Amino acid sequence: MKYMMYAYPPDEVKDIRNLYYFSHLTGWFSFFMPGIGLFGCLTVYWSIVTFVKSKGLAEDYQEETSQMVEEESLPDSVKNHDAFVSNELNVEPIRDILSSDDPDMKRGAVDYLGRIATPEAVRLLRQCLADDSPEVRFMSHTMLGRIDETHIRRIKDIQNDLSKASSEDQPALQEKLGYSYKAYADSQLLEESTRDYYLKQSEKAYLANLTLSKSDNPNILYTLALIYTTLDDSENAKSYFEKGRISALKNNAYMLALRNLLGLAEWLYKESNYTELIDLIKTMPDAIEKGYHEYKQLHQDNPKNIIIRKLLFQFTFLSGRKEESQILQETFQEDDPLKDAHIGLMSFWLNRENILLEH
Incomplete structure (x- = not known):
């Protein structure tokens, strides 16, 4: 009987009429043992209300x-x-x-x-x-x-x-x-x-x-660019990715500068601004190469991780490895939420000469 009471919140315990089983058990015990039954049940109820603090x-x-x-x-x-x-x-x-x-x-x-x-x-x-x-x-x-x-x-x-x-x-x-x-x-x-x-x-x-603070903290600039990207504010996103890239280079934050570059590249691709995209890719070949090797190793160790796969594809795409990009594209899952974006980047890279001639 005592353990039965633990399942009830305090507001139900305080009203004995809400305790269906308790009231029925009290009645049966009182019927068969008029003195001890009633006294025992009331004692148990008083003890629970007083000492048990279950919620x-x-x-x-x-x-x-x-x-x-x-x-x-x-x-x-x-x-x-x-x-x-x-x-x-x-x-x-x-x-x-x-x-x-x-x-x-x-x-x-x-x-x-x-x-x-x-x-x-x-x-x-x-x-x-x-x-x-x-x-x-x-x-x-x-x-x-x-x-x-x-x-x-x-x-x-x-x-x-x-x-x-x-x-x-x-x-x-x-x-x-x-x-x-x-x-x-x-x-x-x-x-x-x-x-x-x-x-x-x-x-x-x-x-x-x-x-x-009157500063240009590269971490904060990069974070603001990510916020604007999520809010689909293209102008502010591109502006802060560029500010973040410049600030990161000033502070020797090489990988952070590269992540700003990737963010800006995604916006240029989304807007079909292929000429600026190619020019941007040419600005940081060393950083792109380092990023490629870092995420290639991470992808080998964790082939199912979508985040790493996305970053590896970006670096593979930016570094100009067409055959490897094709192989990576063949590994995509049907339910991969990034599949369409990957295929779009892949198509751009394989046909970039024709696309640039058209624009």
Whole structure:
């Protein structure tokens, strides 16, 4: 009887009329044992209301697992690209586990995904909401809720710090706030309209940082370019990719300069500005070659990773390796969401001479 009570939230426990089983059991015990039965049931009820602080099974489980996602576990794809790639690679073995029929292994996988809390982990957790196992669905829902709460709490904490901060601390806090907004927008937790709202909030915070610090931080410029790209603001995106590339070169941030180059190249291709695209490709051959070799090795180690495959294709395309590009194109999956973009780039590279003559 006592354990039965644990499943009820406090608002139901306080009203004995809502406890169907408890009231019926009390009646039967009182009928067969008028004195002891009634006294015993009332004693158990009083003990539960007084000493048991259960919030219900779901709420209790959330409390027990809350520490799993409390730590700062969001990927910093702007400031530390290697950490971002590492976090995305960490979910690769989990895909096979989630496609298995072992519920215990799946629960362990869900627990792990909740701990790392990367965008790809969130995407997999959302897929788990349709799993056949009720426990896997329940754990996935709980983890997603906790990750969402962590994002919201982090933003509110920074806003509170910002309201009390001195002028000297304002730039750093604005950068931190911009990152937190963007991390939430990129988390895969939000619908498109809500995502765009937080991206615009991130834009405001980052622009405030640049104004207050009077700097041209290449990381922030690159992040702003990514924000404008997601918002489909071509002019600002191209402008900030170019600013970010120049600033990165000044600060000897070679790979960051190359990522700005790739971002700008994608926009030029999307707009069919092939002449400028070819000119842009010729500006950084050494960086393109280094990027190609780096991502070729990563792709060999992790052939299923879509992010690495996309970057490798970009470097292969930019470095002029036509035959290898064709081989890479043949490995694309039918369900690859980047397939159309890959084929478009491939078509451009193989026919670039004719395209340039036409334009």
